[in-house]
Amino acid sequence: MRVEHQLRAFEQILNRYDGSLPLHRFLPAYFKQNKQMGSSDRRWATRHIYSFFRLGRALSKLTIEERLSISDFLCHDTLSPVVGKNLPDFSEEILLPLEDKLKLVQSKYPDFSLEEVFPFNAHLSEEINKIDFYTSFFKQPDLFIRVAENAAGEIVSTLKDNHIAVKQIGTTALALPNGTKLETILKEGLYQVQDLSSQHTGTYFMPNKYDKWWDCCAASGGKTLLLHSLEPVIELLVSDLRESVLVNLDERFRLAGIKKYHKKELDLLQNNDQILHHYAFDGIILDAPCTGSGTWGRTPEMLSFFEERKINYFANIQKGIVQNVVKYLKPGKPLIYITCSAFAQENEDMVKHMLETLPLTLEKMELIKGYENNADTMFVARLIKKQE
Numbered sequence: 001m002r003v004e005h006q007l008r009a010f011e012q013i014l015n016r017y018d019g020s021l022p023l024h025r026f027l028p029a030y031f032k033q034n035k036q037m038g039s040s041d042r043r044w045a046t047r048h049i050y051s052f053f054r055l056g057r058a059l060s061k062l063t064i065e066e067r068l069s070i071s072d073f074l075c076h077d078t079l080s081p082v083v084g085k086n087l088p089d090f091s092e093e094i095l096l097p098l099e100d101k102l103k104l105v106q107s108k109y110p111d112f113s114l115e116e117v118f119p120f121n122a123h124l125s126e127e128i129n130k131i132d133f134y135t136s137f138f139k140q141p142d143l144f145i146r147v148a149e150n151a152a153g154e155i156v157s158t159l160k161d162n163h164i165a166v167k168q169i170g171t172t173a174l175a176l177p178n179g180t181k182l183e184t185i186l187k188e189g190l191y192q193v194q195d196l197s198s199q200h201t202g203t204y205f206m207p208n209k210y211d212k213w214w215d216c217c218a219a220s221g222g223k224t225l226l227l228h229s230l231e232p233v234i235e236l237l238v239s240d241l242r243e244s245v246l247v248n249l250d251e252r253f254r255l256a257g258i259k260k261y262h263k264k265e266l267d268l269l270q271n272n273d274q275i276l277h278h279y280a281f282d283g284i285i286l287d288a289p290c291t292g293s294g295t296w297g298r299t300p301e302m303l304s305f306f307e308e309r310k311i312n313y314f315a316n317i318q319k320g321i322v323q324n325v326v327k328y329l330k331p332g333k334p335l336i337y338i339t340c341s342a343f344a345q346e347n348e349d350m351v352k353h354m355l356e357t358l359p360l361t362l363e364k365m366e367l368i369k370g371y372e373n374n375a376d377t378m379f380v381a382r383l384i385k386k387q388e
Contacts, residue, residue: 003081007065009041010048014064019305023049048082051075054137056117056303059109070109074101074138098138118303120293123311125344125379127367133342136371141297142175144375145182145191146199146226155190172229173199175374189255194222196375197294197368201338204364204382207231211282214239216268216325221249223285223338225256236261237279241268268321282333284325288318290339290346294370294377315345319353326358329385335360337381347379359386 017026027049031042048068055071062070069086079094093104106112114134115121121130147155149171156174159166162185167175173196176182182191205227207213211234215224218238228236236258240246243265253261266272291314296302322337329335337354339346347367354360365381 023301053300058116123343144196197370197378201380202226209233213283215285239264239266287338290341294340294342331387335383
């Protein structure tokens with residue numbers, strides 16, 4: 001009866017979920033409305049719904065229960081009752097490496113195609129290793145934090161003392177199991193939650209003391225905090241379309257000890273000359289609105305609910321924004337263009353568009369292959385404004 005109970009709970013959630021909210025926001029609200037679900041029920045339901053979406057659109061002709069069983073087998077090294085019921089011949093293979101599990105699934109289900117896990121594969125940047133990228137969706141990415149270099153050793157020791165598996169990557173990046181609760185272990189302000197690939201974009205900033213920088217799509221300020229950690233003696237302007245995220249930014253800056261900065265609520269698709277006419281920047285960070293396709297390992301529901309037309313929609317937004325911000329950049333100074341997308345249209349094609357239509361030259365660009373490090377896949381380019 002236990003497995004039937006779990007399946008009913010999973011199917012009820014699946015039938016209620018329409019993709020309008022991220023799954024990580026939908027589930028807490030759902031559980032709050034269904035208080036009869038105990039902690040064990042919630043854990044299994046969360047595991048099953050995430051596992052199910054990680055299969056993307058592969059084996060779409062099978063029943064929902066069969067697809068759940070296959071995806072749960074691929075995603076976990078602990079046996080679930082669902083797998084035990086529907087794939088008993090796989091039960092003893094639960095600890096196999098993912099590569100071997102995929103071969104088992106392929107042998108039992110010849111129609112299985114990794115390409116169908118990520119149904120928008122025709123749009124991927126050319127540099128992506130498609131097999132590795134598709135395979136990465138069966139693994140939950142790590143939680144990454146950024147810490148001060150001189151505090152890293154002590155923080156690693158504290159985490160280990162609290163029996164948390166932690167791996168130091170470089171001098172300031174730490175990798176932890178996803179879902180690790182840090183609030184009760186580490187003091188606020190000692191660390192910033194920031195994906196490893198996002199941290200890597202900072203190598204493109206190269207700020208100088210007393211520079212004036214603009215983080216024009218700042219959201220909650222992660223890139224500005226990274227910039228400030230590289231050079232604290234700079235003048236900062238942060239802006240975003242949404243007032244609510246700028247409030248969150250204020251709190252993050254307070255915890256990080258950043259007191260001097262300018263903040264504006266701006267729609268960058270509009271002409272902002274009246275507000276910004278006297279500004280000229282030594283660097284602009286454009287962490288552009290995008291499909292987020294490089295982060296779908298964290299939000300696998302997007303494999304099922306994303307609409308292909310939105311790639312072009314976001315590319316047009318990016319073109320509009322970059323057109324409106326470059327004029328505030330001093331000649332000889334950098335525009336740092338960033339996306340968390342795996343699509344060429346938002347990455348390499350956008351750089352090509354900027355070079356053809358704006359007074360910019362390309363210094364360097366990189367597709368950051370997060371799937372190689374259990375992290376997000378991102379894109380970054382450093383473009384320099386031509387001398388007048």
